[in-house]
Amino acid sequence: MATATEVHGAHAPGHHVEESWVRHYLFSTDHKIIAMQYMFSGIFMAVIAGFFAYAFRMQIAFPNADVPFFGLVSPGVYNALITNHGAIMIFWFAMPVLLAAFGNYLIPLMLGADDMVFPRLNRLSYQVFFVSIVVLLASFFVPGGAFGGAWTMYPPLSAKGAYSLTPLGSTLFVSAVGLEFVAFLMGGINFITTAMNSRAPGMKLYDVPLVIWMIVIASVLFMASVGPLIAGAVMLVFDQQVGTAFFDPDRGGDPILWQHLFWFFGHPEVYVVLLPTLGIVAEVITTFARKKMFAYRTVLYTVFGTGVLSFTVWAHHQFVAGIDPRMANIFTITTLLISVPIAEMLFVYIATLYGGSITLSVPMLWALSFIGTFLVGGVTGIFLGASGSDIYLHDTYFVLAHFHYTFFPIAIIGGFAGITYWFPKMFGRMMNETLGKVHFWISIVALNCIWMPLFVLGTAGDHRRIYNYSHFPDLWRPELHNIRVFATVATVVFFLAQILFFYNFFRSMFRGPHAEKNPWRANTLEWTTESPPPHGNWPPDAMPSVYRGPYEYGHPDRKDDFWPQNVPA
Amino acid sequence: MSARPIATTRSAAGMPTGRLAVWWLVASEVVIFGGLLASYIMFRLAHDAFGEQAAHTNTWIGAFNTLVLLTSSLSAVLAHQAAERGDGPKAARLLWVTILGGATFLVVKAFEWTSEIQHGFTISSNTFWSFYYTAAGLHASHVLAGAIAMAFVAKDAAMNRDLHRVELVGIYWHFVDVVWIFLFPLLYIAK
Amino acid sequence: MFNLPEIWVPAASTSASDIDFVYSLIFWIVGFWLLLSEAVFFWLIFRFRRRDGVRTQYITGELKSEKKWITYPHLLVLVCDVFIVVAAVRVWYDVKQALPPAEQTVRLVAQQWAWSFVHPGPDAELDTADDIKTVDELHLRTGTRYHFKLEARDVLHSFSVPAFRLKQDAIPGRVITGWFEPTKPGTYDIQCAEICGIGHALMPARLVVETPEQHAAWMASQAPPVSLAAHAAPRAQE
Numbered sequence: 001m002a003t004a005t006e007v008h009g010a011h012a013p014g015h016h017v018e019e020s021w022v023r024h025y026l027f028s029t030d031h032k033i034i035a036m037q038y039m040f041s042g043i044f045m046a047v048i049a050g051f052f053a054y055a056f057r058m059q060i061a062f063p064n065a066d067v068p069f070f071g072l073v074s075p076g077v078y079n080a081l082i083t084n085h086g087a088i089m090i091f092w093f094a095m096p097v098l099l100a101a102f103g104n105y106l107i108p109l110m111l112g113a114d115d116m117v118f119p120r121l122n123r124l125s126y127q128v129f130f131v132s133i134v135v136l137l138a139s140f141f142v143p144g145g146a147f148g149g150a151w152t153m154y155p156p157l158s159a160k161g162a163y164s165l166t167p168l169g170s171t172l173f174v175s176a177v178g179l180e181f182v183a184f185l186m187g188g189i190n191f192i193t194t195a196m197n198s199r200a201p202g203m204k205l206y207d208v209p210l211v212i213w214m215i216v217i218a219s220v221l222f223m224a225s226v227g228p229l230i231a232g233a234v235m236l237v238f239d240q241q242v243g244t245a246f247f248d249p250d251r252g253g254d255p256i257l258w259q260h261l262f263w264f265f266g267h268p269e270v271y272v273v274l275l276p277t278l279g280i281v282a283e284v285i286t287t288f289a290r291k292k293m294f295a296y297r298t299v300l301y302t303v304f305g306t307g308v309l310s311f312t313v314w315a316h317h318q319f320v321a322g323i324d325p326r327m328a329n330i331f332t333i334t335t336l337l338i339s340v341p342i343a344e345m346l347f348v349y350i351a352t353l354y355g356g357s358i359t360l361s362v363p364m365l366w367a368l369s370f371i372g373t374f375l376v377g378g379v380t381g382i383f384l385g386a387s388g389s390d391i392y393l394h395d396t397y398f399v400l401a402h403f404h405y406t407f408f409p410i411a412i413i414g415g416f417a418g419i420t421y422w423f424p425k426m427f428g429r430m431m432n433e434t435l436g437k438v439h440f441w442i443s444i445v446a447l448n449c450i451w452m453p454l455f456v457l458g459t460a461g462d463h464r465r466i467y468n469y470s471h472f473p474d475l476w477r478p479e480l481h482n483i484r485v486f487a488t489v490a491t492v493v494f495f496l497a498q499i500l501f502f503y504n505f506f507r508s509m510f511r512g513p514h515a516e517k518n519p520w521r522a523n524t525l526e527w528t529t530e531s532p533p534p535h536g537n538w539p540p541d542a543m544p545s546v547y548r549g550p551y552e553y554g555h556p557d558r559k560d561d562f563w564p565q566n567v568p569a
Numbered sequence: 570m571s572a573r574p575i576a577t578t579r580s581a582a583g584m585p586t587g588r589l590a591v592w593w594l595v596a597s598e599v600v601i602f603g604g605l606l607a608s609y610i611m612f613r614l615a616h617d618a619f620g621e622q623a624a625h626t627n628t629w630i631g632a633f634n635t636l637v638l639l640t641s642s643l644s645a646v647l648a649h650q651a652a653e654r655g656d657g658p659k660a661a662r663l664l665w666v667t668i669l670g671g672a673t674f675l676v677v678k679a680f681e682w683t684s685e686i687q688h689g690f691t692i693s694s695n696t697f698w699s700f701y702y703t704a705a706g707l708h709a710s711h712v713l714a715g716a717i718a719m720a721f722v723a724k725d726a727a728m729n730r731d732l733h734r735v736e737l738v739g740i741y742w743h744f745v746d747v748v749w750i751f752l753f754p755l756l757y758i759a760k
Numbered sequence: 761m762f763n764l765p766e767i768w769v770p771a772a773s774t775s776a777s778d779i780d781f782v783y784s785l786i787f788w789i790v791g792f793w794l795l796l797s798e799a800v801f802f803w804l805i806f807r808f809r810r811r812d813g814v815r816t817q818y819i820t821g822e823l824k825s826e827k828k829w830i831t832y833p834h835l836l837v838l839v840c841d842v843f844i845v846v847a848a849v850r851v852w853y854d855v856k857q858a859l860p861p862a863e864q865t866v867r868l869v870a871q872q873w874a875w876s877f878v879h880p881g882p883d884a885e886l887d888t889a890d891d892i893k894t895v896d897e898l899h900l901r902t903g904t905r906y907h908f909k910l911e912a913r914d915v916l917h918s919f920s921v922p923a924f925r926l927k928q929d930a931i932p933g934r935v936i937t938g939w940f941e942p943t944k945p946g947t948y949d950i951q952c953a954e955i956c957g958i959g960h961a962l963m964p965a966r967l968v969v970e971t972p973e974q975h976a977a978w979m980a981s982q983a984p985p986v987s988l989a990a991h992a993a994p995r996a997q998e
Binding site (some may be wrong): 108113114115116117118119185188189192193194196197198199203223224225226227228229230231232234235238242243244245246251252253254257261264536540543 | 574575576577579580581582584586589590593594596597598599600601602603604605607608611612615616618692693695696699700703707
Binding site (some may be wrong): 075079156160250293296325332348353357358359380382386388393460465480554 | 764765767768769778779782783786787790791793794797798800801802804805808809810811814815816817818819820821822826827829830833834837838841844845847848849850851852853855856857872914915916918920922923925926927928929931932933934936947948949951952953954955956957958959960961962964966
């Protein structure tokens with residue numbers, strides 16, 4: 001079975017080669033290992049970014065006091081903390097975990113394939129991603145310190161060292177983001193080609209599980225939107241280092257151009273991270289409600305529509321930025337329009353519960369709470385998409401509360417739903433349900449205690465990116481500051497609760513009860529192989545074929561309440 | 570080194586996987602160049618002064634380079650035809666002609682830029698020249714990368730290996746050519 | 761009911777109540793949808809919890825009778841959106857597109873990290889010898905409509921007055937014009953609402969809205985003694 005040498009092109013497909021430990025874990029081309037690399041990198045970065053949030057929330061609540069385990073948060077440090085918190089959470093946590101980790105893990109397994117189509121390109125994409133992490137972390141230690149001009153990097157602040165006071169950090173930051181983009185473009189190649197071409201025999205497009213569709217569409221959205229920003233990032237680095245003036249108004253440049261390039265990507269980007277979570281939630285709720293997905297095709301068409309519309313809304317981030325005021329009306333219309341397919345999708349998910357038989361397992365708790373919390377995020381977006389009210393609410397904590405009520409469900413709740421659901425498959429062990437439930441309840445209550453009050457603070461006038469509200473007499477009132485302190489306490493509680501998750505995660509990985517192939521009695525193909533799957537996922541002569549869609553739960557002709565895709569009729 | 574997966578051999582969508590991958594690559598590059606060129610056009614429309622600066626680009630050199638790239642795309646097409654017929658060595662020779670075209674393009678550009686820089690038109694002279702060097706530079710880096718990739722494919726094709734890759738690298742090369750077709754009028758003709 | 765933000769922040773300009781109306785309209789409409797969706801959602805979780813012997817129903821969602829449960833609500837959402845768009849666009853037009861004639865103009869200049877303001881002075885004309893220049897304190901009169909000319913000296917800043925519900929980004933290299941009309945005397949925060957470097961939180965300013973009498977008294981206290989000769993001097997170039 002093992003061969004010591006490889007003759008180019010002479011291997012039979014699926015032929016296994018013995019690997020050393022280093023080869024296996026660090027330089028593997030196996031999609032499952034690469035998925036784990038992305039997942040653990042993402043979680044590691046989330047811990048860092050979460051710690052930053054702890055530090056800056058403590059500064060807001062107790063200004064100029066030493067933050068335990070951190071030290072003093074000066075204005076410059078505060079700006080660097082919030083900037084890197086935001087950038088890390090989006091580019092180095094949400095995307096790697098939701099898109100790259102789950103995409104890499106699930107696409108071949110759910111499609112009945114043995115790996116991605118281009119395994120070596122896949123490995124290269126992670127290596128480029130890894131370099132982007134190194135570059136970003138390096139920016140914290142260079143003279144001048146980390147970049148502090150917000151994750152949006154608006155010039156002229158980001159373009160001139162004299163303004164930002166972080167000349168080196170700024171360039172490293174932009175470069176890290178650019179490298180991350182390149183890594184994900186490379187990853188997208190595998191996702192698209194594998195999903196289109198490597199489906200199991202018999203698997204038609206409408207038999208593909210929703211999470212795979214969502215990840216593929218997200219990859220397309222990413223690819224179609226990131227190009228102008230890559231061009232913009234090159235232009236920004238040139239402004240920073242080479243003396244060009246693309247964004248320098250003193251020399252004929254236009255800072256608003258950057259904003260357009262950024263947000264043309266920035267808005268589709270939120271759907272890039274939303275779609276994988278919508279997919280994860282679809283898989284979890286169908287499995288634990290034992291119920292066929294309501295109107296699968298409607299979900300798909302709605303996603304296509306949302307994807308297309310997402311390219312038409314970007315300037316709602318720029319209503320008061322100095323764009324022609326007439327343009328704002330167009331973007332108000334498109335932004336409110338996009339709320340319609342999103343609402344439809346959430347209604348479809350809720351409708352899926354009707355007639356089901358719901359078990360509140362830990363993954364189901366997370367998946368359901370995604371729906372409940374994302375609804376809040378979705379409706380509060382209306383306040384900001386409507387130009388008339390955005391005049392007031394722009395750059396206030398209302399915006400922060402809105403996007404955390406969308407990003408938290410997307411990245412954290414969706415991430416936990418996916419991890420707790422596929423943990424048995426990934427690691428061959430079961431997580432502890434009781435610990436999982438305690439972790440869930442504390443986290444959910446804490447998260448709502450952090451973010452719900454911040455809508456009030458935003459409405460009261462708290463503006464963003466302010467390290468110390470004592471400078472603003474109208475805002476330095478006990479009834480407002482008590483809310484800030486309350487939110488900070490809830491933040492600390494949330495962090496501490498994650499210890500429960502990490503304990504559960506690592507302990508279960510090594511000492512949890514062994515998992516069978518299909519502990520959740522689900523239909524999709526990943527549950528037909530071992531937990532964890534071997535290299536190649538199935539024996540080469542026993543690759544699955546597909547006979548039906550992925551959501552045949554509760555079918556009247558069946559004795560069992562589920563009907564796996566690979567069981568012949 | 571892992572073996573070629575079964576996944577790579579399937580073709581549920583009917584299109585060969587390699588071709589899908591190259592089109593995806595081309596699509597993502599189109600958006601990158603599209604963004605850069607759209608920015609350039611917006612600037613150009615808003616600043617009349619650009620036109621004065623653009624007068625200093627050498628249209629003859631630009632035209633010559635356009636001819637070189639178009640010819641190299643022709644040899645790439647002929648290489649594909651040879652590969653389809655199974656004639657690896659002929660495809661490889663035609664690919665080398667294409668690479669030669671790319672190299673010529675880059676050498677001419679090197680002379681062009683040297684001359685312009687010596688005349689004082691540097692990347693930071695003004696925004697027109699910033700766009701000029703950035704756009705043409707980004708394009709040139711893609712010509713270089715394409716030529717290198719093509720050399721690897723030619724090496725294999727000469728031994729009748731992986732002939733399907735001749736078409737794939739050709740698609741990429743045509744894309745690089747098309748970008749230049751947009752750059753040429755924007756940077757050299759619109760004065 | 762329709763001025764919810766006033767619970768936390770006073771309304772001190774003519775536009776404030778318009779913007780508060782849009783906010784409040786949205787609040788009631790989306791609040792209704794949010795509560796309805798959450799109620800249905802939680803009820804379904806409870807109603808269809810797993811019970812022994814009860815099988816799930818096989819519902820595809822493709823039938824018209826099933827689809828209508830989605831189609832009707834989402835059409836209603838669209839109708840609500842239309843109401844909100846109309847309200848928002850009208851207010852946006854009034855505040856940002858229209859430029860009603862003004863009695864006076866003030867210049868607002870943002871820089872790293874302070875605000876400077878140029879008031880027109882007793883002659884009510886900007887860019888004349890009797891202009892009053894201040895740092896971090898803007899004085900305005902109730903009942904007077906002002907145009908503002910907003911500038912930035914270095915990076916992006918943003919002129920934000922919560923009591924006016926007004927916000928406008930300042931862009932270096934451009935002068936941006938807008939308007940406001942103060943209504944309620946008092947002292948209010950002026951914020952910079954676009955991150956502008958490490959001093960972003962260190963450039964608060966104060967807005968002092970005064971009655972015409974108070975405002976005249978303030979002007980008198982600011983102007984250096986003015987001789988008749990100064991009035992006769994040629995006006996500064998615009």
